Amino acid sequence: MLLRLALAIDDKKLETKIAGKLDFLSDLQIKHFGASNTAWQSLVRSCADIFLISDTMIPQPVESGLSILNNLPENPMTIILHGNESSADHARLLAAGADSVIYSGVVFSRLVEVMETVIDSRRQYNLMDRYDRKGRLKPKLSDFISESQQMQIFMEEVHQVVTSDTTLLILGETGVGKEHLAKAIHAESPRSNGPFIAVNTAALPEQLLESELFGHGQGAFTGAIRARRGSFELAHGGTIFLDEIGDMPLHLQTKLLRVLQEYEIVPIGSEEPTWVDVRVIAATNKDLEQEIEQGRFRRDLFYRISVISLTIPPLSSRKEDIPALIRTFISHYRKRIGRDVLGISDDAVMVMTRYAWPGNVRELMNVIERAMLLCRGNIITLKNLPEGILTGGDHENENNISTSGSGRASGDSYPLDTGQNLQDVSLCNQANIMFNVSEWEGKTLPQVRQEVVKEVEKIFIEQVLLKAKGRVGKAATMAGIHPRGLYSKMKQLGIEKERFKK
Numbered sequence: 001m002l003l004r005l006a007l008a009i010d011d012k013k014l015e016t017k018i019a020g021k022l023d024f025l026s027d028l029q030i031k032h033f034g035a036s037n038t039a040w041q042s043l044v045r046s047c048a049d050i051f052l053i054s055d056t057m058i059p060q061p062v063e064s065g066l067s068i069l070n071n072l073p074e075n076p077m078t079i080i081l082h083g084n085e086s087s088a089d090h091a092r093l094l095a096a097g098a099d100s101v102i103y104s105g106v107v108f109s110r111l112v113e114v115m116e117t118v119i120d121s122r123r124q125y126n127l128m129d130r131y132d133r134k135g136r137l138k139p140k141l142s143d144f145i146s147e148s149q150q151m152q153i154f155m156e157e158v159h160q161v162v163t164s165d166t167t168l169l170i171l172g173e174t175g176v177g178k179e180h181l182a183k184a185i186h187a188e189s190p191r192s193n194g195p196f197i198a199v200n201t202a203a204l205p206e207q208l209l210e211s212e213l214f215g216h217g218q219g220a221f222t223g224a225i226r227a228r229r230g231s232f233e234l235a236h237g238g239t240i241f242l243d244e245i246g247d248m249p250l251h252l253q254t255k256l257l258r259v260l261q262e263y264e265i266v267p268i269g270s271e272e273p274t275w276v277d278v279r280v281i282a283a284t285n286k287d288l289e290q291e292i293e294q295g296r297f298r299r300d301l302f303y304r305i306s307v308i309s310l311t312i313p314p315l316s317s318r319k320e321d322i323p324a325l326i327r328t329f330i331s332h333y334r335k336r337i338g339r340d341v342l343g344i345s346d347d348a349v350m351v352m353t354r355y356a357w358p359g360n361v362r363e364l365m366n367v368i369e370r371a372m373l374l375c376r377g378n379i380i381t382l383k384n385l386p387e388g389i390l391t392g393g394d395h396e397n398e399n400n401i402s403t404s405g406s407g408r409a410s411g412d413s414y415p416l417d418t419g420q421n422l423q424d425v426s427l428c429n430q431a432n433i434m435f436n437v438s439e440w441e442g443k444t445l446p447q448v449r450q451e452v453v454k455e456v457e458k459i460f461i462e463q464v465l466l467k468a469k470g471r472v473g474k475a476a477t478m479a480g481i482h483p484r485g486l487y488s489k490m491k492q493l494g495i496e497k498e499r500f501k502k
């Protein structure tokens with residue numbers, strides 16, 4: 001983040017000397033306000049992080065003057081240069097809320113030392129403010145679930161680009177984890193000590209977005225009573241994440257292109273460019289090539305941002321990741337919502353694995369959170385899942401299903417899709433997926449046959465009931481048996497039709 005230092009010192013020579021000494025700090029932007037009668041109003045609206053001002057600048061009584069500065073939204077640090085050494089005056093200013101009071105006649109090197117310390121602590125404060133107050137999850141690349149081959153290949157690509165400082169374009173369907181990935185890349189990049197600032201470019205009207213990105217000066221437009229710093233300035237030394245870049249208005253695309261070429265921003269209403277050191281990660285779920293064809297996206301900007309592009313595979317194409325993601329979210333929400341939910345039944349996992357997840361990981365997270373809130377015991381069951389999931393949506397990509405790693409226990413069940421969806425799985429794997437093979441040890445073939453038949457019947461009946469949405473008559477027709485026969489089987493196997501009703 002760029003730090004703003006506001007100087008209003010009644011000794012012009014001293015002000016110039018201090019500015020000259022601190023000018024080498026690349027994250028410091030120095031603004032001079034002079035010592036005129038009108039300087040105070042501009043100071044208050046300057047959006048500064050640090051004020052270095054003469055005591056003569058503060059309106060009387062000093063207590064109210066300092067309280068105005070202390071109540072500014074930036075929560076600035078105030079250093080007062082005092083014309084005399086009187087410790088009583090210094091104590092009064094400190095009691096009134098100044099962070100530091102220095103005698104203006106002090107040795108110059110001592111004054112610079114104090115300033116450097118204040119600037120450093122402000123840097124730390126800004127970082128703490130960004131990361132700790134909101135207590136957000138800090139994603140790590142190592143936490144990305146990659147049971148599926150698609151995700152393993154994808155994460156290899158990610159690891160190759162994480163340490164480079166190049167602009168990145170992350171593509172993928174909505175909710176697939178583009179911002180999550182951008183945060184993880186930032187956290188493992190050499191910029192991880194700097195801020196990560198995310199801006200959703202589709203969420204704001206054009207003028208607000210421009211101000212959000214580049215900032216504005218005081219009086220830049222009606223209502224701009226105070227200066228405002230833009231996200232590029234806040235992201236100085238770190239990463240800016242431009243979400244939904246495909247929705248950015250054309251005229252801002254031109255401004256953005258300039259930033260990417262020159263690394264300079266010009267706040268609205270200002271003519272003074274400011275240099276920023278920022279890595280840009282952009283994301284979209286739109287087809288940018290198509291947007292270019294339609295004249296809605298600049299080709300030159302596309303080339304600039306897509307030096308490296310990463311496409312996160314949709315959840316529907318990496319269903320092997322679903323059981324592990326479910327477990328991760330259960331333990332995440334267990335802590336967050338304080339519910340003693342320990343796991344999820346296998347039939348619920350199976351149904352979730354077969355669902356198409358158009359809202360991707362976000363939708364999966366929401367379904368788990370909801371299920372945990374509804375769950376009466378400590379295991380999530382089919383009853384806790386929304387109808388849309390139970391009826392399976394369009395059951396897209398069923399041939400991607402695998403439940404490896406779901407930790408099945410004997411006696412649990414899930415509906416099996418008969419036929420082709422297991423074609424490419426070896427026989428041995430099929431057995432392991434469907435049954436707890438280790439429990440067959442020491443049993444005779446007739447005993448195992450009886451157990452297996454019972455299990456297969458259960459799976460099959462659940463499958464037809466699921467398809468028939470709990471209507472026993474329809475399920476019996478699909479199963480090719482009499483409804484009475486199906487009822488008695490269901491009773492014997494402990495299957496309740498209510499679980500499958502819409």
Ligand SMILES: Nc1ncnc2c1ncn2[C@@H]1O[C@H](COP(=O)(O)OP(=O)(O)OP(=O)(O)O)[C@@H](O)[C@H]1O
Binds near residue numbers: 175
């Ligand atoms: N691999 C993952 N592990 C854990 N949580 C994840 C993962 N991927 C995504 N999430 C979570 O899913 C939710 C949606 O992710 P995110 O906002 O990054 O998606 P997105 O692709 O940027 O969505 P949109 O296109 O709608 O902006 C977030 O709460 C995020 O923390």
